Amino acid sequence: MRASTLLATTTLFLAVPAHALPTDDIDMAAGPQSGTEIIVTGKIEGYRTEQTSSATKTKTPLVDVPQAITVLTREQIDDQAIRSVADLVRFVPGVSAGQGEGNRDQITLRGNNSTADFFVDGLRDDIQYFRGFYNVDRVEVLKGPNATIFGRGGGGGVVNRVSKGPIIGSTSATAEATGDTFGSWAVTGDVNVDLGAAALRLNGFYEELDSHRDFYEGARYAINPVIGTELAGGIKLQLGYEHVSDVRVTDRGVPSLAGRPLTGFRDTFFGAPGINRSPFEANVVRARAEAPLTDHLTVNAQLLYGDYNKSYANAFPATAVSVNPITGARTLGVEAYDDLTQRENFIAQGNAEWRGSTGGIDHVVLFGGEYTRQDSGNERRNGFFNPAAPLSAANRRATVSLSDPFVIPPFTFVAGAAGNSNRQTRSTLTQGSVYLQDQISIGDHVDVIAGLRYDRIDLAVNDIFAGQQFQRSDDLWSPRFGLVLKPAANASLYGSYTRSYLPQSGDQFLSLTASLAALVPERFDNYEIGVKWDVTPALQTTLAIYQLDRTNTRATGPTPGTVVLTGAQRSKGVEFGVTGNLTKRWQTSLGYAYTEAEITGTTVNAPQGRQVAQVPRHQFSLWNRYQLLDRLGVGVGLYHQADQFTTISNAVTLPAYTRLDLALFVKLTDKIDAQVNVENVTNTTYFPVAHNDVNISTGAPTNARFTLRARF
Numbered sequence: 001m002r003a004s005t006l007l008a009t010t011t012l013f014l015a016v017p018a019h020a021l022p023t024d025d026i027d028m029a030a031g032p033q034s035g036t037e038i039i040v041t042g043k044i045e046g047y048r049t050e051q052t053s054s055a056t057k058t059k060t061p062l063v064d065v066p067q068a069i070t071v072l073t074r075e076q077i078d079d080q081a082i083r084s085v086a087d088l089v090r091f092v093p094g095v096s097a098g099q100g101e102g103n104r105d106q107i108t109l110r111g112n113n114s115t116a117d118f119f120v121d122g123l124r125d126d127i128q129y130f131r132g133f134y135n136v137d138r139v140e141v142l143k144g145p146n147a148t149i150f151g152r153g154g155g156g157g158v159v160n161r162v163s164k165g166p167i168i169g170s171t172s173a174t175a176e177a178t179g180d181t182f183g184s185w186a187v188t189g190d191v192n193v194d195l196g197a198a199a200l201r202l203n204g205f206y207e208e209l210d211s212h213r214d215f216y217e218g219a220r221y222a223i224n225p226v227i228g229t230e231l232a233g234g235i236k237l238q239l240g241y242e243h244v245s246d247v248r249v250t251d252r253g254v255p256s257l258a259g260r261p262l263t264g265f266r267d268t269f270f271g272a273p274g275i276n277r278s279p280f281e282a283n284v285v286r287a288r289a290e291a292p293l294t295d296h297l298t299v300n301a302q303l304l305y306g307d308y309n310k311s312y313a314n315a316f317p318a319t320a321v322s323v324n325p326i327t328g329a330r331t332l333g334v335e336a337y338d339d340l341t342q343r344e345n346f347i348a349q350g351n352a353e354w355r356g357s358t359g360g361i362d363h364v365v366l367f368g369g370e371y372t373r374q375d376s377g378n379e380r381r382n383g384f385f386n387p388a389a390p391l392s393a394a395n396r397r398a399t400v401s402l403s404d405p406f407v408i409p410p411f412t413f414v415a416g417a418a419g420n421s422n423r424q425t426r427s428t429l430t431q432g433s434v435y436l437q438d439q440i441s442i443g444d445h446v447d448v449i450a451g452l453r454y455d456r457i458d459l460a461v462n463d464i465f466a467g468q469q470f471q472r473s474d475d476l477w478s479p480r481f482g483l484v485l486k487p488a489a490n491a492s493l494y495g496s497y498t499r500s501y502l503p504q505s506g507d508q509f510l511s512l513t514a515s516l517a518a519l520v521p522e523r524f525d526n527y528e529i530g531v532k533w534d535v536t537p538a539l540q541t542t543l544a545i546y547q548l549d550r551t552n553t554r555a556t557g558p559t560p561g562t563v564v565l566t567g568a569q570r571s572k573g574v575e576f577g578v579t580g581n582l583t584k585r586w587q588t589s590l591g592y593a594y595t596e597a598e599i600t601g602t603t604v605n606a607p608q609g610r611q612v613a614q615v616p617r618h619q620f621s622l623w624n625r626y627q628l629l630d631r632l633g634v635g636v637g638l639y640h641q642a643d644q645f646t647t648i649s650n651a652v653t654l655p656a657y658t659r660l661d662l663a664l665f666v667k668l669t670d671k672i673d674a675q676v677n678v679e680n681v682t683n684t685t686y687f688p689v690a691h692n693d694v695n696i697s698t699g700a701p702t703n704a705r706f707t708l709r710a711r712f
Contacts, residue, residue: 066482111597218248336383567601
């Protein structure tokens, strides 16, 4: 498939008259609402979002969803100059970022680590890369297992990006230029063209990357045209294509020393300049159709074809720094490898939604199905330091003196089965799903949501070097139940239970062994109670208390590249949020999370009582924008993260830290805005994320980002 299939798929969809339709929850017949700009003339501005379809696949007010959801709107993303998933999740209670080995997004949601629980408009976006927000209207983070709606995985939650769409009846454009004091810069464009009965939306960006880290640089760009229209009878069609390119330095931070991150080397690059590189390219076609069959019944369908190519080469610290007790000399072990992945995803999803009443009880019934096929090829080529020695495990590691700059001895990536721990696999995942959900309203004060999903998952992995093929099939049932009590239209108390599964081959499904193929999938059971209160139409508050049990669990081991079985783990905590306008001039976003996540099932590698990796006990975030004058505003942000362990070894601790950010907003003209965001005003030394015990990222010193934004 790949390029030829992509061209054929694009040609097929372009042959159909292109018509706009919503990618999420907009009521096409209604006036301005919150959400994406698709065939509407406006939307509610600010940090507040009223409703979503991500949690239920139906248009539902957030106050009626029995689940904790955090939404960051386009305006908040712009105000805080958020440019990465790691920056975004700092303002999501119960979610923390990971390093992702310097080549991908990686997050931990309610104590559950994932590289794959990402979605765009409800369709899976699981390849490992760094996601941007150039074409995003808002980002919704749904906490707890979500298998009834999203399928496999999502044990701790999912991150769904809601994309911008075409607007019929309006022609407009927005341009943005931004740069920071490290030397990175970017330009972004957003153009909507009215075509009469149709509209075209074109989003694109180009960015040059830089940071405080030595040798770090890169460039990425993307373009996303979307065309849509509406046919007679309310039939809406939409077609989009996205191309993404990202090439950057693979940076895995600094090693540890005596159970803490190594200090005094904030900017030092512990890799191999010119070799540590991570190129990524994606070509994705998305299509959606929606049609009202009757006044009560609507059907919709979505298709996605994606072709992805990713590789990353890296040399990195493989041990902590050790100190010779006699000479005081400091050394550490280093290793290197190159990893290549090619993937094709095909997803087809269809839903029927019926709204009606039976016996005086209102129902929103959803019936749907989904088919997914994922074909992946992966190869790992290890680096060897002595070309004259055997390609053994010992030859894969070199001991190097700690210095600045840090110099790694020459090595060679060796392909093939002869190289110790090299890997080459081909895997095919197919998944067929059906689901049924009923949202029941009993009068004005009681809502019930009940759903059940069945997934048939077949995974076949061909270990090319070993000449072996392993297979695993699972039949999974994922229930959901929620009860919502509404003492008033703007307030709710809820309780819910949800379940999700993840097969035992990792969230990327690239490898499988005989032992793993014999294991039942990981299971996630979430029990949650909460309160939601829309204090005013512009200000919402949420409180959730939960317990999330994960069984037959795996986790990243203390040794780089290893995975260990942890038996079972339990996460429990409290999440609190306030979002919206305190006054007409004052917007706020406040979040707090208290999270306990520990191993509850004893194994040799993870004794009971160990703390789960990269889960701070306390997280607090606060962002305020206050409009001093009609043309002048200020912003203040505060983020605190308690200390946390880097892995389940509990041997290395990331210290707690607090960071202060400031911003200034100036309206230069009616169509041109300027802003400056200053990060880490107090120049705090901190270590925000890690990948394991010896790959720890350093926080940036004080820096500023300048932005100009124009509307036409």
